[in-house]
Structure formats: C-alpha cells, structure tokens
Amino acid sequence: MLTLDLTNAPRWHDLAPGVRVQLRPLTTALMVATRSDPAVEAVPEDASDEERAVAFAKALARRAALTWEGIGDADGNPIDPSPDAIDALLDIWPIFEAFQLTYVSKGLLLEQEKNVSTPSPNGPSAGASGTAKPAHPTRAARKPAQTARRG
Numbered sequence: 001m002l003t004l005d006l007t008n009a010p011r012w013h014d015l016a017p018g019v020r021v022q023l024r025p026l027t028t029a030l031m032v033a034t035r036s037d038p039a040v041e042a043v044p045e046d047a048s049d050e051e052r053a054v055a056f057a058k059a060l061a062r063r064a065a066l067t068w069e070g071i072g073d074a075d076g077n078p079i080d081p082s083p084d085a086i087d088a089l090l091d092i093w094p095i096f097e098a099f100q101l102t103y104v105s106k107g108l109l110l111e112q113e114k115n116v117s118t119p120s121p122n123g124p125s126a127g128a129s130g131t132a133k134p135a136h137p138t139r140a141a142r143k144p145a146q147t148a149r150r151g
Contacts, residue, residue, distance in 0.1 A: 010022050013103055016094060016098060018069075019071060022066045023065060023103055026064070030063055057090055061090055062086050065081045067081065068080075
C-alpha cells in the first residue's frame with residue numbers, strides 16, 4: 001500500500017555525526033524544477049553518469065536545503081546554507097553518499113512501494129513453473145527424429 005504524507009513538512013536528515021540538514025519534501029515539482037536547473041542542463045552530453053549524478057544532486061540540494069546544523073566555515077563559525085556552501089558540502093564523499101541514501105533514494109523506494117508484485121529473482125520467467133512435459137530420455141535415444149518432408 002502507498003502511504004501518503006499529507007503534511008508535506010520539511011524533515012531533518014542526518015548526513016554525518018553532528019551534521020544534519022533540514023530538507024523540503026522530495027516532490028514531483030522539486031524534481032522537475034531540478035531537471036531544468038541551468039547547472040543540470042549545462043552538463044555536456046558526453047559527460048559520464050557520475051558527473052550527471054553529482055550535478056543533479058547539487059542542484060537538488062540547493063533547492064531542497066532550508067537550514068542545517070553542524071556546518072561551519074574554516075574558522076569554525078556556523079554558516080547558513082548558500083549555493084556555494086551546499087556544493088562544497090556535497091563535494092565531501094560521505095556527505096554526498098548520505099544525501100543520496102537518506103533523501104534521494106526515498107523517491108526510488110516509493111517507486112518500489114507502489115509496485116505490489118515483486119520481480120522475479122532471475123529474469124522474467126524465474127518464478128514461473130514449466131508447463132511442457134519433459135522429453136522421455138530413453139524414447140529419444142531409441143529412435144532418431146525423421147527428416148521433414150519436402151514439397
């Protein structure tokens with residue numbers, strides 16, 4: 001069953017020990033706006049999937065981040081989220097991974113949640129049972145198949 005959160009309230013996401021970010025809900029409007037973000041559209045066509053993922057994640061975080069805790073400047077003074085600060089934060093690999101897992105993947109989990117049938121473990125017919133009778137091994141060994149008629 002698909003569970004709807006009708007409050008649509010921002011949520012806190014822990015990205016590292018002592019670092020948390022309050023993010024807007026991951027909505028269709030937010031995803032569509034991010035797809036048309038100038039930074040995402042500026043990614044060259046020959047860019048790798050990884051480069052596209054980083055550009056998209058940064059654009060999404062710039063739109064979604066409202067406030068944060070545990071993030072400061074070089075002198076240790078707390079700073080507010082800004083486009084440059086958000087990009088710098090996501091340049092830290094463990095933070096990027098945590099953002100992807102705790103925020104972006106929630107949208108992917110929703111895709112799985114709405115699919116009430118689970119996929120077969122090994123391809124489309126892995127869960128299916130056979131309907132044809134197995135060939136009788138001794139009968140096949142006794143008499144070879146005849147050649148097809150011509151004409």
